[in-house]
Amino acid sequence: MIELAPLVDAPPESTTDTKVVGHSVQRIDGWEKITGAARFADDLEFGPGLLHAAIVESPHAHARIVAIDTRAAEKLPGVVRVVSGKDFPYRFGLYMQDRHIFAQDRVRFVGEQVAAVIACDPKIAARAAALVEVEYELLPVVLDPVLATAPDSALLHPGLGAYPHVPWFFPRADSNIAHWRKIRKGSIDQGFREADVILEDTYRVPRYAHCAIEPHSMTGLFDASGRLTVWAASQSPFTQRHLFAQALAPLGLSHKDVRVIAPYVGGGFGGKAGVSCEILAAALATAVQGQPVKVMWSRAQEFYNTYQRQGVVAKVKLGVTRGGRITALEHQLYWDAGAYVEYGANVVNAVGLSATGPYRIDNVSIDSVCVYTNLPPGGPYRGFGYSEFFFGLESHITRAAHAVGMDPVAFRRLNVIREGDTLAYGARMNPNGLAEAIDRTAAAIGWGAREYSADPHKTIGKSLVLFWKAPAMPPNAASSAFLKFNEDASLNILISGMEIGQGLLTAMAQIASEILTVPVCKIRVETPDTDRNPYEWQTVASHVTWGCGNAVKNAATDARQQIFALVERACAIDGSSLYLEDETVKSRLRPGWALPLRDFVISGIQVPDNTFKGGPILGRGMFMPEFSSAVSDPETGQGGHPNVHYTTGAGGIVLEIDRQTGKTTVLKAALAVDVGKAINPDLVRGQITGGLLQGLATALYEDMRFDDQGRLLNPNFSDYKIPTALDIPGEVIPIIIETAQPDGPFGARGMGEHTMIPAAAMVANAIEDAVGVRLHSMPLTAEKIALA
C-alpha cells in the first residue's frame, strides 16, 4: 500500500500558481439542473408497486398515549398496513439516544409521529390516517426554557439519566436539562473587578425554519433477501445508515445490510442532516417487506415536524476598562431545544465552547444549557447556534463600545483575537484574517462617514460586526474518496459528501483536476451510494471543503504516486523527475518525452518484451483529523481540542429606516470571510450572497409563532415569509480573504454557514445607529421599530 503523507504538519502549499483551484469554473452539475434533468429524491421512480405512507401525528404538545385504535383505518380498501410505536420500540439518536421512531408511551410535541398508514396510493393513505383514533391524557405543557429548569417543572424525559450519549455531554438526571456545557477560564470575579464599566442585558432569539425549497422525501425497500435500501434527500447518507442499522439491529440488520442512496439535494441548511423523518422510510419498509414505501413530507410538516433552529434566552454581562479593553465576559444561554435533543444538544455544546466570539478575553464564564421543551426537536441549522448567540453578543459589544465612548469598529480592532491566543477552552487560535476582514469590510460600507437619505422620512444607519465558527463535529469525523481513471483518462470520483447546492462536486473536481491535470469537464463526481462510495461523516459543519477536499486531494495524490511509480518502473525514468501536464506524464530529464495518461491508466504500459506493467489506476484517499479531542473538564471545559479550526470574518451593513413605518431597506451588505483559499471564487460569492439574505430574513421578517399549547400557527409560506427576488439588498459586497489554513487542501477552510451568522447583529446595531432604538428580541420587524 502506498503510504499517505500526513497533511496536518505540512507547510501550506503555494497557492499562487494553481491552474484550476482558485478559478471560477462552471459548475459541473449546472447544466443538469437548468435543463430539469437533475433528479431529486421525490423524482425517483419505483414502479407501480410503490406504496405510500401517511403519518398520524399528535395534536398535543405533551400527553400520555392511552390507546391507539387502528381498526377503521385498516378496513379501508387499499390500506396495506397500519403501524405505531409498539411495532418499533427502537431508540435512536446521533449524540444522545433520547428518541424513538414512533412515540412510545407519550408524545412530547405537536406533530410528533404516533402511527403510520401504508397504502397503495397517497390519497388512500391520507384518508386512512384520518381514521386512526388515538386517546390521550394531557400532561402539563412546558414551553419556556428558563421555566423548564425550575424544580417544580413537569419532566419531559424522566429516563434522561439512562440515555446513552457521547462522553462530552453532561445531562442532569431528573431535570429537563439535557446538557450543560460550562466554561470557566481565568477568574470571572477578578475580571469584573478590573472593569470600569459593566454592562448586562438579556437577548431573546426565537425559533427559525430552514425552508429548503425541497421538502424531505424518502423511500425505503426491505427486500426479500433482507437488504434494506433507503433513498433519501439527505445530507448524511453514512450517518443515516449508521443510525438506521443501530436502531433496527433488533430486526437482525447489520450495517452491511443497510444501504442509503442520496441523489441531488434541493437545499439542506442542516435540516436534512442527521436523522429526523428519514428513519420512517427505513422502519416502514421493514413492515412491508418486498415492497418499496415512500414517505413524502408536506410543506406544513417541513415546518412543524423536522429539525428547527433552537430558540435561546441569552444573558450577557461584559466588563470593559475605560480604555476599551474587555476584562470579563459572563454568558448564560438557555436553549429552547425541543422535545428531543439527540442532535440539538451539540448545538448547545458548540456554542458553549465559542460564546466569547472572536475576542481575546482572559476571564470567561459560559453556561450553555440545553433544555427540553414541548416544542419540535431543535437541531442543526446553518450556523449551528452561532447565528443565535452572535445576535446578543455582537449587539452587546457595540453597546459596550458606546458605553466607553469608543468607535465600535475601533473597539473590535482592540479586542479581536489573534493567532496563537488562548481560546475559551484552553487551545490556541489558528491563523486568521480577521484584521484584514475588519479593514476591508469597514471600507466597503464607508464606515465613519454618516450618510443621509434623500427622503425626509428616512434615516440611514451602519454597523460592522465580527463572526467566527468552528466545525462542530466529533473528534473523529472522517472523509474518504475513491478515484477511478477511465480509458480516455477521464475520472470518476466517488465521495459521500453531498451536493446540497454549495457546489461541493465542482470543488472536488477542481482539486483532483489541479493535481492530475485532467480538465474539470472530464471529471464526474458521483453522489453517494453507501455501497459504492466510501465513508463521509456528514455534509454539515462547513467542513467538507476541508475534510472531503483533503480526502480527494489525498486520493488524487495517491493516484499520481501510483502513476509515477509505474512510469519509473516501466520506462526506467527517475520518478522524482516526473510531472503531469495536460493529462500527460513528462520528465524534467527528458524534454521530448511524453506519455499520455489515456495510453496506460487502464491498460498498463507495454514494455520491450511485450508484457504489460501496471493496470487500472485507482486512487484512495482518507482524511481524519488526529489532533482533535472532545473530552474536557466538566466544570471548566478546559482541555481537549474540540474545534479543528475557526473560520472568521466580518459583516457590515448600511440600512435605511422609514421612521414612520419602521420599514427597513438594506442598501448595502458586505461580508468578508477568510476561506483560506477560495477553491472556486464564484461558489464562495454564492454562499455569501445566499447566506447573507437568509440571515437578513431571520433578522427582519421570518417569525415562527407558537400558541400557548405549543402549536405552530404559521406552518406555511403565507405566514412564514422567506425572501423573494424583490427583497434583496441594494448591493451585496462579497469579500474573499485568504489566510491559508495549514492543514486545508490548498489552504482552504469551510465557510458555508458563516455567511448568515453576523446578519442579525448587523441589523440590530445599524437600527440603533439609525433611529436610536435598541431591540433585544428577534425578529427586528417594522412593527417593533415603529412602535418602539
Next chain:
Amino acid sequence: MPITCEFEYHKPKSLPQAIEILSGAGKNAAVLAGGTDLLVWMKEGLRAPTAVVDVKGIAELHRLEVSDGSLLVGACVTFTELLESPVVREQLPLLWECAHTVASIGVRNRATLAGNICSAVPCLDSAPALLAHEASVLVEGPLARRQIPVTRWFLGPKQTAIRPGEMVSGVRIPLPHRRTGACYVKLGRYRGEDLAQVGVGVLALEGCEYRIAFCAVAPAPARAARIERLLHGSDLSDSLIRQAQDLVPLEIQPISDIRASREYRTHMARIMLERGLRAAVARLSGGGPALGESVL
C-alpha cells in the same frame, strides 16, 4: 398534499347549465374558475365539495369589455388580463394597482376577480377599488338574475350575499366621467408577495371628491364615509390630512393576529391614508409616483 375529498367534475357549456348543476348540489357545490383559492381549501380540508363546476367553458364569462359606460369583467377574467387591459390601466388605475399586488404572476395568470370577491377574505386586495368605483356584482341564480352593489356584497369574513345555487357571472365597474388620480397602498411584511395587513384605496376625482376604502382592518372591506365627508370639496392641506388621520380609528376595527398587532395596523392605516391621498392627488395632476410603485 393530495386532495382527499371525492367529487364529480363538471364542465358546463352554458350559464343555465352551470346554474342547474349548482342548484342541484346546493352547498356541496363549488364553482371553479381560477382555482387558486379553491384547491388550497380542498387540500387543507376546509372545503369538501361533492361537485366541482368548472365554468371556464362558458364563453360569455371570459368577456372583458366596455358597455354602457361600465367595464364588464366576466367571472373568468384573470388578474393578468385586467393588468394587460388598456381600459383598466388608463381609466381604472386603482383597480390596476390593486390587481398588481395580488400574489404572484403565476397565480394572477389563473386567479379571477370574481373568485377573489367570492372568497371575501377581509384582506382581499380588489375590494378597495371596487368599493371606490361603486361597482356591482352580477349574480346568476335558478330563479333570477341579481345585481348587488359591492357595498352590500361583503357581509363579513368569508361571507357574501350569494345564496346557494347562485354564481357570480361578473362584476360591473362604472367608468369615471371625470379625471381621476388613484393610489392603492398595501402593507405587507416585506417587498415580496403578502396578504395585506392593512390596505387603503384612494380615488381622487376632479373637483375635490375623494373616495377612500379600507381592507384588512375590519370584518369586511368598507368605504371610510366620515373621512370622505371631511375631505369633500376641499383641497388637501397638511392640517386637513391630519384631521383625516385622526378619524382613522373611527373608521377601522383592526384585530391583532400573527401578521400584525391592532396597534401597528392603526398606526400604519393613518400613515397609509396620508401617503395614499398625497399620491392620488399628485397623480390627478399628472405627477406622483409611477403606477405600481409602492409609497411605503
Next chain:
Amino acid sequence: MKRVPIRFKLNGVERELEVQPADTLLEMLRDGLGIKSPKTGCDHGDCGTCTVFLDGRTARSCLVLAAEVDGCEIVTLEGIARNPSPLMRELARHNSFQCGFCAPGVVLSATELLRSNPHPTRLEIQHAIAGNLCRCTGYTPILEGIEAAIEAAAAERSLP
C-alpha cells in the same frame, strides 16, 4: 368517482388520458406521465416550483386540476430544454443556481418575461421571478444570469 377523459398537448405531443377528478395537474405530470421538472415544493401555490406553461402563460400546476386541461396546451421545461436558449446557457455560465430545485420554475418565469419583454429592467426581472422562491442563491446570481442572457440574445438577433 367518475374518471374524466381529457385531451391535451404536452410538449408538442397530443395526449389522451383519463384522470381522477381530484388529481392535480402536477400529480398527473409527475406521477402519471414521468415529467419531473415541475416539483412539489409546497403544493399550495406559494413557492413556484410547480410552474408550467398552460396555454402560453405560466401557471402553478399544483393549483390546477388535471381535468381542467382538456383542450389545453402544456409546455414544461423538458419541452423548452430541447432547444436550449441563451437564457439557459447564460444561467449555466454564471453559476446562477446552487441546489437547482427552483431552477425549472425560474427558467420558465424568465422565459415568459423575455418573450413579452426582451429588454426588461432589473426591477422587472425581479418582479418576474418574485413568485419563485429560492433559498440558496440570494437571487443576485440569477438576476445576473438573466441580464447576461438578455445581452446575449440581443447580440444573436443583431447577427446577419
